Amino acid sequence: MSQxxxxxxxSPSASLDRYIQAVNRFPMLSQEEEADLARRFRQDNDxxxxxxxxxxxxxxxxxLSRGYRGYGLPQADLIQEGNVGLMKAVKRFDPDRGVRLVSxxxxxxxxxxxxxxxxxxxxxxxxxxKAQRKLFFNLRSLRQGANTLRPQEIRQMARQLGVKPEExxxxxxxxxxxxxxxxxxxxxxxxxxPIDYLADPEAEPTRLLEQRQTExxxxxxxxxxxDALDERSRRIIEARWLREQDSAxxxxxxxxxxxxxxxxxxxxxxxxxxxxxxxAG
Numbered sequence: 001m002s003q004x005x006x007x008x009x010x011s012p013s014a015s016l017d018r019y020i021q022a023v024n025r026f027p028m029l030s031q032e033e034e035a036d037l038a039r040r041f042r043q044d045n046d047x048x049x050x051x052x053x054x055x056x057x058x059x060x061x062x063x064l065s066r067g068y069r070g071y072g073l074p075q076a077d078l079i080q081e082g083n084v085g086l087m088k089a090v091k092r093f094d095p096d097r098g099v100r101l102v103s104x105x106x107x108x109x110x111x112x113x114x115x116x117x118x119x120x121x122x123x124x125x126x127x128x129x130k131a132q133r134k135l136f137f138n139l140r141s142l143r144q145g146a147n148t149l150r151p152q153e154i155r156q157m158a159r160q161l162g163v164k165p166e167e168x169x170x171x172x173x174x175x176x177x178x179x180x181x182x183x184x185x186x187x188x189x190x191x192x193x194p195i196d197y198l199a200d201p202e203a204e205p206t207r208l209l210e211q212r213q214t215e216x217x218x219x220x221x222x223x224x225x226x227d228a229l230d231e232r233s234r235r236i237i238e239a240r241w242l243r244e245q246d247s248a249x250x251x252x253x254x255x256x257x258x259x260x261x262x263x264x265x266x267x268x269x270x271x272x273x274x275x276x277x278x279x280a281g
Contacts, residue, residue: 011076012075012076012079012080013074013076013077013080016075016076016079019076019079020059020062023055023058023059023062024059026055026056026058026059027056028056028057028059029052029053029056031100034053034056034095034100034101035095037049037050037052037053038053038090038093038094038095038101039095039096041053041090042094050090050091053090053093053101054083054086054087054090057086057090057101057102057105058083058086060086060102060105060106060109061079061082061083061085061086061109062079064082064106064109064110064113065078065079065082065113068113068117073116073117073120077116078113078116081112081113081115081116082109082110082112082113084112085105085108085109085110085111085112085113086105086108086109088108088112089101089104089105089107089108089109090105092104092108093105154168154169218279221278221279222275222279224278224279225274225275225278225279226238226275228274228275228278229271229274229275232257232267233267233268233270233271233274234271235253236253236264236267236268236271237268237271237272237275239252239253240253240268250264250265250268
């Protein structure tokens with residue numbers, strides 16, 4: 001059996017320093033080694049290769065866990081929960097997608113740590129949507145101490161987080177509220193309980209990865225279609241459709257090219273049809 005499988009790793013709860021020293025002894029894998037191990041695991045269900053992938057990334061969990069020490073929870077517990085996320089990532093990792101395991105695993109590791117924090121704070125109702133969860137963790141990182149925020153501090157944090165002051169104030173009230181049970185009691189079976197809010201299918205890593213890949217392909221197709229246009233047509237499409245704000249009007253482009261607005265509209269329509277055909281192909 002390989003050294004990786006027989007190496008004794010101390011529990012982080014028993015000795016955090018010894019655990020960190022132990023996991024740092026495992027070298028990070030090269031991209032070729034990582035891909036080879038991942039393919040062997042997917043094809044043969046070879047648990048030894050999966051274990052080697054996990055061992056080489058335990059230090060990543062330790063590094064991520066340090067960012068959550070301000071929640072008053074033991075780092076050892078955060079690490080153990082993060083390790084669960086790492087193992088889930090290894091199980092789902094596909095090396096043929098062209099993404100390194102460390103990039104894919106970060107989402108899973110953080111997701112497990114976030115769930116652990118929410119469970120132990122017993123405030124699941126505090127953050128029932130993805131946006132509210134993000135606000136909760138951002139607000140926790142910005143707060144200094146446990147005192148109630150003053151109106152001026154609420155406005156300042158709202159500006160920093162890009163949300164409305166009312167949202168920060170509401171989250172502040174929730175964070176200072178009483179504990180909420182995770183599941184409904186025996187007399188509340190017909191009520192929607194906090195456990196019903198936890199699943200977020202839109203945040204599932206493989207779905208996010210597919211969405212990013214689809215968006216990348218669309219962007220590549222758009223670039224290819226734009227390159228196929230003549231200079232004037234491309235200028236019109238970019239000015240009319242690809243600006244984030246202040247899109248050009250037909251009148252403005254007509255003045256620029258010294259033609260009628262109707263002529264600009266005709267060029268625009270032909271260019272759009274050509275791009276649509278190219279992107280569909």
